Amino acid sequence: xxxxxxxxxxxxxxxxxxxxxxxxxxxPRSRVLDLGCGEGELLAxxxxxxxxxxxxxxISAQQVRKAIAxxxxxxxxxxxxxxxxxxxxxxxxxxxxxxxxETRAPLEVLRAMLRVGxxxxxxxxxxxxxxxRASMLFSGQAPKTRLFPYDWYNSPNIHFLSINDFEDLCxxxxxxIERRYFLAGSRRISVLPNLLGQTAVFLVG
Amino acid sequence: MIVEARxxxxxxxxxxxGATLSPVEIAYETWGQLDTLRxxxxxxxxxxxxxxxxAGISHETGRPGWWDNMIGPGKAFDTDxxxxxxxxxLGGCQGTTGPGSLNxxxxxxxxxxxxxxxxxxxxxxxxxxxDSLGIECLLCVAGGSMGGMQALEWxxxxxxxxxxxxxxxxxxxxxxxQIAFNEVGRQAIMADPDWCSGDYYDKKPPARGLSVAxxxxxxxxxxxxxxxxxxxxKLRDKEKFGFDFGVEFEVESYLRYRGTQFVSRFDAxxxxxxxxxxxxxxxxxxxxxxxxxxxTVDTRFLVISxxxxxxxxxxxxxxxxxxxxxxxxxxxxCDLQSNYGHDAFLVDVAExxxxxxxxLDSTARIARAA
Numbered sequence: 413x414x415x416x417x418x419x420x421x422x423x424x425x426x427x428x429x430x431x432x433x434x435x436x437x438x439x440p441r442s443r444v445l446d447l448g449c450g451e452g453e454l455l456a457x458x459x460x461x462x463x464x465x466x467x468x469x470x471i472s473a474q475q476v477r478k479a480i481a482x483x484x485x486x487x488x489x490x491x492x493x494x495x496x497x498x499x500x501x502x503x504x505x506x507x508x509x510x511x512x513x514e515t516r517a518p519l520e521v522l523r524a525m526l527r528v529g530x531x532x533x534x535x536x537x538x539x540x541x542x543x544x545r546a547s548m549l550f551s552g553q554a555p556k557t558r559l560f561p562y563d564w565y566n567s568p569n570i571h572f573l574s575i576n577d578f579e580d581l582c583x584x585x586x587x588x589i590e591r592r593y594f595l596a597g598s599r600r601i602s603v604l605p606n607l608l609g610q611t612a613v614f615l616v617g
Numbered sequence: 618m619i620v621e622a623r624x625x626x627x628x629x630x631x632x633x634x635g636a637t638l639s640p641v642e643i644a645y646e647t648w649g650q651l652d653t654l655r656x657x658x659x660x661x662x663x664x665x666x667x668x669x670x671x672a673g674i675s676h677e678t679g680r681p682g683w684w685d686n687m688i689g690p691g692k693a694f695d696t697d698x699x700x701x702x703x704x705x706x707l708g709g710c711q712g713t714t715g716p717g718s719l720n721x722x723x724x725x726x727x728x729x730x731x732x733x734x735x736x737x738x739x740x741x742x743x744x745x746x747x748d749s750l751g752i753e754c755l756l757c758v759a760g761g762s763m764g765g766m767q768a769l770e771w772x773x774x775x776x777x778x779x780x781x782x783x784x785x786x787x788x789x790x791x792x793x794x795q796i797a798f799n800e801v802g803r804q805a806i807m808a809d810p811d812w813c814s815g816d817y818y819d820k821k822p823p824a825r826g827l828s829v830a831x832x833x834x835x836x837x838x839x840x841x842x843x844x845x846x847x848x849x850x851k852l853r854d855k856e857k858f859g860f861d862f863g864v865e866f867e868v869e870s871y872l873r874y875r876g877t878q879f880v881s882r883f884d885a886x887x888x889x890x891x892x893x894x895x896x897x898x899x900x901x902x903x904x905x906x907x908x909x910x911x912x913t914v915d916t917r918f919l920v921i922s923x924x925x926x927x928x929x930x931x932x933x934x935x936x937x938x939x940x941x942x943x944x945x946x947x948x949x950x951c952d953l954q955s956n957y958g959h960d961a962f963l964v965d966v967a968e969x970x971x972x973x974x975x976x977l978d979s980t981a982r983i984a985r986a987a
Binding site for chain 1: 917919920935938939943944947948949950951952954972974975976978979
């Protein structure tokens with residue numbers, strides 16, 4: 413008789429190109445905290461493929477349930493409150509994937525991430541992308557694109573930032589950008605990222 | 618699945634109060650098979666009025682166990698994979714030595730001469746049982762309410778013996794409100810003239826007092842919403858008010874039924890002692906510093922609370938989670954949506970099953986890799 417129920421499913425990252433990059437950055441056996449980890453797909457993948465020590469925070473009870481069912485140690489809570497509890501440098505990496513634009517106080521979150529983690533990995537949708545610019549320019553209304561599909565009144569995004577905005581923020585606050593990746597769809601690009609990049613991933617030290 | 622109660626006996630147990638109880642018996646049941654490495658054992662710890670009969674059909678009574686919806690083949694605690702143990706707590710009245718047991722020194726029931734014991738003492742007796750079964754490390758200790766207190770105590774007292782704990786709908790120390798409700802129950806029993814200072818074993822038990830205590834308890838286990846849904850203002854077998862003090866409302870009838878039913882299966886003195894053990898429970902030993910209690914613990918935690926539980930409110934679980942996070946512990950936490958109040962961990966088990974199953978599976982995987 414075996415000792416455990418065989419209920420775990422392998423995780424695929426097909427739909428999230430930024431996850432691939434995060435997977436590349438993270439060193440095996442490191443300690444990882446994922447803020448706003450959803451159903452824990454990334455963490456489960458990192459546990460399976462990089463043997464990391466994984467922790468996650470998620471506000472939605474339904475997603476927390478799915479994450480725990482997946483075997484990831486996730487707690488239900490608010491990332492902005494929750495970060496305060498962790499000791500300094502408790503993690504090698506603190507990940508904030510596609511969530512910075514949804515936080516009430518992004519700068520405070522970034523500072524807390526760098527206190528709790530040795531390095532922070534931040535990915536976000538680029539508000540400087542040409543489609544966003546064009547949408548605003550031609551419609552004269554709050555931009556709606558594939559990347560920002562919401563109406564202004566029901567969007568979870570409360571701060572809009574471009575790649576250049578983020579770089580400015582880092583230099584103004586002394587955050588050292590160690591690596592940067594830009595994606596158009598699932599393709600990596602390097603030319604005119606603030607115009608052509610849809611998603612940015614930064615490794616900040 | 619028919620299960621039989623078993624009994625283990627130990628020469629003595631040294632209690633936190635300084636008293637010694639000798640000899641001591643513990644009633645327990647088991648389900649599933651212990652594997653050859655003895656690595657798949659799970660201890661289920663029961664709530665206040667529970668017993669060792671957590672699952673399956675009792676050989677003696679024909680009744681299903683109190684957590685039969687959670688324990689069994691294919692269920693959250695899957696007995697096709699795990700060896701599950703549940704014992705009656707110290708001081709209980711369902712087979713384990715308690716106030717109703719005979720004191721060998723006198724040949725009479727202990728009654729109120731039974732030593733006062735704590736949650737830690739309950740856990741010590743469970744540890745003796747686990748040791749006697751030849752199990753060096755439990756995969757998990759899990760329980761709700763007072764069972765959750767025992768699970769937490771296991772993690773603090775014997776961290777090297779538990780890979781993970783699942784405290785559900787519980788607290789790390791009894792609050793003023795929880796103590797207050799217990800005190801009302803105790804006073805109801807002690808105010809009953811049939812209580813006779815606890816010496817009622819050869820007489821009529823304090824049925825009215827115990828029944829009132831249970832009625833109060835049942836109110837605290839439900840929620841405003843679940844009572845409104847279940848009873849509302851419905852009248853029992855009548856259309857109009859009777860303008861008297863017989864049973865009128867459905868909710869009265871329900872509480873009286875529950876109270877009366879309880880008297881036939883529970884000992885009033887056990888009620889007094891066990892509620893006392895709950896009230897003494899404080900993992901931080903009065904220091905307010907839960908962090909110290911957990912400092913050396915490297916057990917995995919899955920903490921579960923329920924949104925409508927006002928007896929063991931979610932904030933009490935969140936305090937546990939916050940301290941574990943401060944210590945960078947391995948903790949998963951979910952506040953499950955339910956309208957069933959404190960009873961949710963017993964009745965609203967679909968989502969609870971989903972997370973317990975995944976958590977146990979990943980713990981077993983980690984244990985195998987270690």
